[in-house]
Amino acid sequence: MREIVLDTETTGLDPREGHRLVELAAVELRGRMPTGATLHLHFNPGRPMPPEAERVHGLSDAFLADKPPFAACADEILAFLGDSPIVAHNARFDWQFLNAELVAAGRPPIPEERLVDTLDLARARLPGAKHSLDALCQRFGIDLSRRVKHGAMIDTELLARVYVELTGGRQMGFDLEPGLLEAAVAPPPGPARTWPVRHFEVPEAERLRHRAFVAQMANPLWAALEAAPAAVDGREGVS
Incomplete structure (x- = not known):
């Protein structure tokens, strides 16, 4: 099954207050394994970056000045997402911003039913534990040394690994279609092979x-x- 792990960075907390997306990253999984297909985009939000937001993700007005607006990338984003489930941490936050940008660009919004929220998965599997991305990486022994600031691409790569752990661990990547394992280990057709006794x-x-x-x-x-x-x-x- 194809799934897309996604993360975004924004100018603030609520698109209804005029805040915008400034970064989007997505990683493709098939059978819970990364395929190597990724999407990573920055956008000019058309508004100043609040200092408190820049402190979180490090994206400045100067850096974003020559980036395209979201509307110029909307079709590329929708093509990459396809109709696959979208995996995100606190997924409704990213979803509300993504849909606000899509609607403003004249594109259809993404149905909420497509969301897979790793925050909900973590709360169900690990009640009473800390459920931030950092805490989950530490719990599952995932290296955080590259995560100096919040960045959509690094957070997406880390979240993909967390998602695999939350949904069964690394063995998930070795799932085979029904009957495939039996076929792999079944003896070949024909008479049984014999080997002569060797003397040394x-x-x-x-x-x-x-x-x-x-x-x-x-x-x-x-x-x-x-x-x-x-x-x-x-x-x-x-x-």
């Missing part, structure tokens, strides 16, 4: 060194095997 000559000097070594041990297993070599898987002459 051991030089007498090697036998003597081995016996001297075994003689120094208390109740060595090798002594019993050497006395009855035929008992070892029915093979004779093997030491």
